[in-house]
Amino acid sequence: MNQRNEEGLLLSVENLGEKLFRLKIYSPEIAKKALPGNFCHLRVNESYSPLLRRAFSIHQVETEKNSFELLFKVVGPGTQILSEKKPGEKIDLLAPLGNSFSFPEKDENTVLLAGGMGIAPLFYLVSSLLEKKFDPQKISFFFGVKKKDEYLLVNDMVSTGIRLHLATEDGSSGYKGMITELFFQELRARRLKTKRTRFYACGPNPMLKKVSEISRKFKLDCQISLESHMPCGVGACIGCVVNTIKGYKRVCKDGPVFDAREVILD
Ligand SMILES: Cc1cc2nc3c(=O)[nH]c(=O)nc-3n(C[C@H](O)[C@H](O)[C@H](O)COP(=O)(O)OP(=O)(O)OC[C@H]3O[C@@H](n4cnc5c(N)ncnc54)[C@H](O)[C@@H]3O)c2cc1C
Ligand code: FES
Structure with missing residues (x-):
């Protein structure tokens, strides 16, 4: 990946919900080169606190406007600082980093599973498929959150005509339970084809562990995008390794996209 240091200009900061921006x-440069699955590593401010860059998936790209988007949740000091930034501020970016999702063929089915902020890279993948005129009826999107206030981009997804399956852990909207349970039910009931179907998932590690187990059991062609603490983000520190059937791999350089059947998550 031909990444480089960029100085981005912040165009807008939108609050999309509680702690969601x-x-x-x-x-x-980034708008021209980024692909679904790539991420950026950015400094949240000019001082050395926090010291390390923070990683975020590229969430959307508008090539003609030379801009791209990030979608994030405030979970600690770095994301808090980022949420308080103002349009016009400059941002030190290292991007695009990592590998990207490989696309399905036009006649294949696509099934995506997003847990919480896992929607960030998967929404970009769906938009790219639709831009390439993939049939929305061949795309199924499973999106799970803890409670309905955490839903993001649902109206945008409904308007595309893709098949949307929603779940909340507290049952406040959609299926009550984990999104992997709903996905597993659909698979077992044979309402989802497994042949000539590409599967993609992104979300918290326990969810991806489940997806990985299901992918091995049902022999699914499934790509998962992993998250890990990333001190350097460019393959130099081995601070982000994940165990796979082919040995330890660096999430930042060999990933973040991996074959779900190959990853061994704790
Ligand atoms: C490739 C990649 C893509 C990512 N994409 C997104 C995205 O699109 N949107 C988004 O909201 N977040 C994303 N993240 C996670 C994001 O990097 C962290 O939320 C952020 O670094 C937290 O920084 P902080 O200073 O606010 O919190 P910290 O103080 O660093 O952490 C707060 C809490 O979150 C945990 N945490 C921090 N980073 C991670 C991580 N990478 N994995 C698991 N737990 C973590 C910490 O252990 C701690 O409990 C991504 C991470 C990676 C590696
Ligand atoms: S973060 Fe340093 S090798 Fe991945």
């Missing part, structure tokens, strides 16, 4: 950043 979307940033639009002007950067012609």
Whole structure:
């Protein structure tokens, strides 16, 4: 991946819900090169606190406007600082980093599973497929959150005509329970084809562990995007390794996208 240091210009900061934010950043180079699955590693401020860069998936790209978007949740000091930024501020970015999802063929089915902020890279993948005129009826999107206030982009997804399956852990909307349970039910009931179907997932590690087990059991062609603490983000520190059937791999350099059947998650 031909990544480089970029100085992005913050165009907008939107509050989409409790602790949920979307940033639009002007950067012609990143907008030109980014692919679904890539991430950026950014400094949240000019001081050395926090010291390390923070990683975020590229969430959307508007090539003609030379801009791209990030979608994130405030979970600690770095994301808090990021949420308080103002349009016009400059952002030190290292991007695009990592590998990207490989696309399905036009006549294949696509099934995506997002848990919480896992929607960030998967929404970009869906938009890219639709832009390439993939049939929305061949795309199924499973999206799970803890409670309905955490839903993001649901109206945008409904308007595309894709098949949407929603779940909340507290049952406040959609299926009550984990999104992997709903997915597993659909698989077992044979309402989802497994042949000539590409599966994609992103979310918290326990969810991806389940997806990985299901993928091995049902022999699913499934790509998962992993998260890990990333001190350097460019393959130099081995601070982000994950165990796979082919040995230890660096999430930042060999991933973040891996074959779900190969990853061994604790
Ligand atoms: C490739 C990649 C893509 C990512 N994409 C997104 C995204 O699109 N949107 C988004 O909201 N977040 C994303 N993340 C997670 C994001 O990097 C962290 O939420 C962020 O670094 C937290 O920084 P902080 O200073 O606010 O919190 P910290 O103080 O660093 O952490 C707060 C809490 O979150 C945990 N945590 C921090 N980073 C991670 C991580 N990488 N994996 C698991 N737990 C973590 C810490 O252990 C701690 O409990 C991504 C991470 C990676 C590696
Ligand atoms: S974060 Fe340093 S090798 Fe991945």
